[in-house]
Amino acid sequence: MKKFSVAIVFCFSVLFLFSQNNSYEVNLSGNAYVTSFRDGAAITQSGLEKWISEKSVVETFVYFQKPETVIVSIKGTAESESVIEVTFQKKKTKISVPAGNFEVPVGTFQLRNAGYQPIKLQGKTKTGNEFGQIRSFVIQSNEKPTYVHDFSDYWGRRGPSVHFRYTMPEETVEWFYNEITVPKGNDVIGSYYMANGFGEGYFGIQCNSETERRVLFSVWSPFDTQDPKLIPDSLKIKLLRRGEGVHIGEFGNEGSGGQSFLRYNWKAGKTYKFLTQVKPDGNGNTVYTSYFFATDENRWRLIASFLRPQTNVHYTRAHSFLENFITGQGYLTRRVLFGNQWFRTSNGQWMEADESVFTYDETARKQVRLDYQGGYVALKNAFYLQNCGFFNKSTPYQSKFTRKKENKTPEINFDELEKL
Structure with a gap:
C-alpha cells in the first residue's frame, strides 16, 4: 500500500x-x-x-x-x-x-x-x-x-560560421598579409581557417581528413550561378600561374568560380603566413594572386594567379573566417588565431591593421546555435575566432577588437615572388 x-x-x-x-x-x-x-x-x-x-x-x-x-x-x-x-x-x-x-x-x-x-x-x-x-x-x-x-538541419548541425572584418585604410590597397596559428588540439577535421578574404574570394587552410590538409585559394566568377558548368567562357575565371603541386579546378554551391589547392601537411601550433594581391590589369579585368609561406620548408610558395574578367577593383573587404564544413563534426569546438595583419598600398606603402569587427552567419543571427565567439588574446597579440562544440559564452554581433601595433613590416622580396 x-x-x-x-x-x-x-x-x-x-x-x-x-x-x-x-x-x-x-x-x-x-x-x-x-x-x-x-x-x-x-x-x-x-x-x-x-x-x-x-x-x-x-x-x-x-x-x-x-x-x-x-x-x-x-x-x-x-x-x-x-x-x-x-x-x-x-x-x-x-x-x-x-x-x-x-x-x-x-x-x-x-x-x-x-x-x-x-x-x-x-x-x-x-x-x-x-x-x-x-x-x-x-x-x-x-x-x-x-x-x-524551423531551420535547415544541415546548417544547424554544421554550426555557426564566424568572421572578422578588418578596418582598411582609405588608400588604395593592393596586397593583404595575415598570419594564422591553429592552437594544438584545434585542428578539427572539417574546419576551414580562412585568412585572406576579399570581395571576390578567399584564401586559407583546411583540415580535410585524418590524412589530408589543404591550402585553398578560390575566386568567384562575376557570373552569378551555383553551377560552374553554366558560366559562359567569357566570364570564367582564367588561370595565369599555378604553383608547384597545386591542383586547379572549379567550385559551386556558394557561388561558382575558379579554385586552387595545395595538399600540404600544416601543423597545429605553428604559424603560417598568407599574402594576396588584387590588381586590375588595365584591360577591364582583375588579377588575383596568392602566396603561402610554408613555415616547415622556410619558403614562400605560389598557390595560383587568376584573372577575373569584367572586373576592375583593388583589394576590398579584407576579412577572415572560421567554419565547419562537415555536419557530423558540429559538436566539436575549433579555434584559430589571426595575427600581424598588414595592408600594402598600390604605391608600395605598408600599413598595419589593428582593428577587427566580429560577425557571424544566419545560423547564429537567428539564434539557432549559440556557440560562437571572437575576441583578442593579449598574450599572443592576436585576434581569435571560435565556434561549434556547444560552449555557452557568445560574443555580440559587430563587437570591435583592437590589437597592439608591432610596427614590424613583413620582409618580402616581391621580385622573387614573381619568379615562382
Missing part, C-alpha cells in the same frame, strides 16, 4: 509539472551527433537510424535558459523490443523500447545550470538488428530552450 501511495504522489507531481510547462519537440535530425563509434549509428533526416552497435554513443544538445525542473520523454519506432540507456544530468536511465511507434517517459530532471546540456543515448540489449529509430526528445520546460528547429 505504501508503494502504491508513493506512485500516486509521483504521478500527481508529474501531472502538475506537465500542466505548468510547455512542450518542445527536439528532433535528432538537427540536434544530434554520433560522438563515439560512428560505424554503429547514423543521423539522418528522420533522426537516429541504423543504430546497431552498443558501442555507439549519440548526443543531443539543448540549451536551457535557466536552472529548472524539466520532464523528458523519447519518441521513435522499433521493429522489435530493445533496452536503451539515456544519460541526462549525470543520471542514467534504462528504457524498455517496445516494438512499433512509441513515446516513452525518460524522467523528471532538475537542471543544475543554464546552458547547453547533452542528452546521451547508448544501446544496451536488442532482440532484432537495431535498437530502434529515434525521432526526437520531447521536453516539458517553463522556458523555451534553444535548439535547431
Whole structure:
C-alpha cells in the first residue's frame, strides 16, 4: 500500500509539472551527433537510424535558459523490443523500447545550470538488428530552450560560421598579409581557417581528413550561378600561374568560380603566413594572386594567379573566417588565431591593421546555435575566432577588437615572388 501511495504522489507531481510547462519537440535530425563509434549509428533526416552497435554513443544538445525542473520523454519506432540507456544530468536511465511507434517517459530532471546540456543515448540489449529509430526528445520546460528547429538541419548541425572584418585604410590597397596559428588540439577535421578574404574570394587552410590538409585559394566568377558548368567562357575565371603541386579546378554551391589547392601537411601550433594581391590589369579585368609561406620548408610558395574578367577593383573587404564544413563534426569546438595583419598600398606603402569587427552567419543571427565567439588574446597579440562544440559564452554581433601595433613590416622580396 505504501508503494502504491508513493506512485500516486509521483504521478500527481508529474501531472502538475506537465500542466505548468510547455512542450518542445527536439528532433535528432538537427540536434544530434554520433560522438563515439560512428560505424554503429547514423543521423539522418528522420533522426537516429541504423543504430546497431552498443558501442555507439549519440548526443543531443539543448540549451536551457535557466536552472529548472524539466520532464523528458523519447519518441521513435522499433521493429522489435530493445533496452536503451539515456544519460541526462549525470543520471542514467534504462528504457524498455517496445516494438512499433512509441513515446516513452525518460524522467523528471532538475537542471543544475543554464546552458547547453547533452542528452546521451547508448544501446544496451536488442532482440532484432537495431535498437530502434529515434525521432526526437520531447521536453516539458517553463522556458523555451534553444535548439535547431524551423531551420535547415544541415546548417544547424554544421554550426555557426564566424568572421572578422578588418578596418582598411582609405588608400588604395593592393596586397593583404595575415598570419594564422591553429592552437594544438584545434585542428578539427572539417574546419576551414580562412585568412585572406576579399570581395571576390578567399584564401586559407583546411583540415580535410585524418590524412589530408589543404591550402585553398578560390575566386568567384562575376557570373552569378551555383553551377560552374553554366558560366559562359567569357566570364570564367582564367588561370595565369599555378604553383608547384597545386591542383586547379572549379567550385559551386556558394557561388561558382575558379579554385586552387595545395595538399600540404600544416601543423597545429605553428604559424603560417598568407599574402594576396588584387590588381586590375588595365584591360577591364582583375588579377588575383596568392602566396603561402610554408613555415616547415622556410619558403614562400605560389598557390595560383587568376584573372577575373569584367572586373576592375583593388583589394576590398579584407576579412577572415572560421567554419565547419562537415555536419557530423558540429559538436566539436575549433579555434584559430589571426595575427600581424598588414595592408600594402598600390604605391608600395605598408600599413598595419589593428582593428577587427566580429560577425557571424544566419545560423547564429537567428539564434539557432549559440556557440560562437571572437575576441583578442593579449598574450599572443592576436585576434581569435571560435565556434561549434556547444560552449555557452557568445560574443555580440559587430563587437570591435583592437590589437597592439608591432610596427614590424613583413620582409618580402616581391621580385622573387614573381619568379615562382
